[in-house]
Amino acid sequence: MRSYDVIIAGSGISGLLLGAFLSSELNVLILEKESFVPRNKYWLTDEQCANEHKNLSECIETIYESMDYIAYDGTKATVTGNSILWNTDRLVELLYNIIRKNGGVIETECSIYSIWNEKKNVRVKASNEDFSTRLLIDCMGNSSPLVLAKQTVSIVGRYSVAGAIMETAPDISPIALQNVMLQKKPSYLEVFPRNDNKAYVAMIAPSVREDRTKEIMKHLHFVTTQTDMAEMFLSVDGPPLIGTVPVGIVKKPCLNRVFFFGEAGQCNPSCSATALTRMLYSVKETSKLLSQKIQADTLTKKDLKECCYLSNSRLNRKIQMSFFKQVLKFNSDKFRQLVVEMDKHPDKLVNDLIFSTYRFSPFDIGLLFRRGILGQGIRGGFI
Numbered sequence: 534m535r536s537y538d539v540i541i542a543g544s545g546i547s548g549l550l551l552g553a554f555l556s557s558e559l560n561v562l563i564l565e566k567e568s569f570v571p572r573n574k575y576w577l578t579d580e581q582c583a584n585e586h587k588n589l590s591e592c593i594e595t596i597y598e599s600m601d602y603i604a605y606d607g608t609k610a611t612v613t614g615n616s617i618l619w620n621t622d623r624l625v626e627l628l629y630n631i632i633r634k635n636g637g638v639i640e641t642e643c644s645i646y647s648i649w650n651e652k653k654n655v656r657v658k659a660s661n662e663d664f665s666t667r668l669l670i671d672c673m674g675n676s677s678p679l680v681l682a683k684q685t686v687s688i689v690g691r692y693s694v695a696g697a698i699m700e701t702a703p704d705i706s707p708i709a710l711q712n713v714m715l716q717k718k719p720s721y722l723e724v725f726p727r728n729d730n731k732a733y734v735a736m737i738a739p740s741v742r743e744d745r746t747k748e749i750m751k752h753l754h755f756v757t758t759q760t761d762m763a764e765m766f767l768s769v770d771g772p773p774l775i776g777t778v779p780v781g782i783v784k785k786p787c788l789n790r791v792f793f794f795g796e797a798g799q800c801n802p803s804c805s806a807t808a809l810t811r812m813l814y815s816v817k818e819t820s821k822l823l824s825q826k827i828q829a830d831t832l833t834k835k836d837l838k839e840c841c842y843l844s845n846s847r848l849n850r851k852i853q854m855s856f857f858k859q860v861l862k863f864n865s866d867k868f869r870q871l872v873v874e875m876d877k878h879p880d881k882l883v884n885d886l887i888f889s890t891y892r893f894s895p896f897d898i899g900l901l902f903r904r905g906i907l908g909q910g911i912r913g914g915f916i
């Protein structure tokens with residue numbers, strides 16, 4: 534039986550990121566159920582979290598100075614503030630190489646299906662092997678069997694995402710969210726242009742229960758082929774990018790010697806599901822605390838709980854959830870109201886909401902006493 538300080542389940546961005554940090558101090562094994570390390574996602578983050586990781590700067594695809602939020606009738610808020618689109622291939626490759634250089638092991642086609650606790654270890658069964666570890670980190674994303682089986686998260690809703698990489702006309706502008714009035718329940722187009730005349734183009738739809746990916750795939754096809762926006766989108770390049778991002782309230786931040794990170798740990802702000810920003814802000818501190826405690830053999834459940842709130846504080850989670858509950862009830866007109874409001878609020882506040890980076894100023898606190906969707910959202914987090 535192979536034994537490791539830490540076993541990370543899942544080699545998505547959360548597993549690779551935490552693995553890259555932990556493997557410099559501990560011996561780390563990453564288990565991935567697929568036969569490859571996945572590269573089927575893309576990430577937009579704020580700029581400051583990237584500045585804290587200078588060694589990753591070569592993985593930046595491009596920096597946007599502003600992004601547009603557009604309502605069904607063309608009402609637009611252009612929100613300034615640098616955001617970063619990461620180059621998926623370069624980021625995955627770099628993290629993978631750091632882990633291997635540090636002596637970490639990544640096993641593919643190894644699906645975790647059983648765990649149990651022993652005195653100071655966790656035993657893990659994955660495919661046809663048995664492993665032992667001092668800490669299991671669940672980075673298995675939205676399909677984590679542990680999150681589902683142990684009900685560590687109470688799901689409030691989800692985002693369905695359906696998109697593709699598309700060849701585009703040159704010099705198109707990034708669109709954070711554009712609502713087209715196709716149904717009572719809004720869906721939103723997002724367009725993140727890359728440097729190579731291609732863009733990540735996706736439709737996003739929040740919902741309480743149902744998976745809306747099929748429906749929004751049709752919306753995406755309509756918008757990119759049959760509307761006046763169609764001239765921006767020349768052809769589809771590569772397989773569809775489809776999935777759901779569940780959004781929930783963390784009920785159990787950890788189990789005995791099991792920690793949750795990434796989507797499995799609800800690092801994604803519920804209001805936007807943009808997970809990488811929160812992970813980049815918290816990964817250094819999380820890995821430092823875990824490494825120290827594991828090396829000293831003093832890791833407790835309380836330490837794991839503390840780590841859980843490093844990626845998203847309790848207050849951030851509450852504010853985000855308060856917004857998300859409103860977003861779930863939106864019709865297209867309500868989104869239009871939000872766009873009108875966004876144009877009046879400081880850009881920083883809107884970006885704070887997207888990336889969950891609240892550092893409250895007296896002005897923000899003033900918003901608590903105001904009407905409006907943004908004010909309600911913040912107030913709801915405090916109440």
Ligand SMILES: Cc1cc2nc3c(=O)[nH]c(=O)nc-3n(C[C@H](O)[C@H](O)[C@H](O)COP(=O)(O)OP(=O)(O)OC[C@H]3O[C@@H](n4cnc5c(N)ncnc54)[C@H](O)[C@@H]3O)c2cc1C
Binds near residue numbers: 645
């Ligand atoms: C199409 C799409 C677009 C998105 N766009 C953005 C975006 O622009 N910005 C953003 O921040 N977020 C975006 N997201 C959200 C995104 O899911 C998160 O940002 C982030 O990628 C989640 O990473 P993760 O490592 O937590 O989970 P995942 O990427 O889901 O990784 C989980 C890994 O665990 C593996 N696994 C599962 N079960 C087992 C098992 N039993 N044993 C072993 N391995 C297992 C899976 O194969 C997978 O490799 C998007 C999501 C989708 C679906």
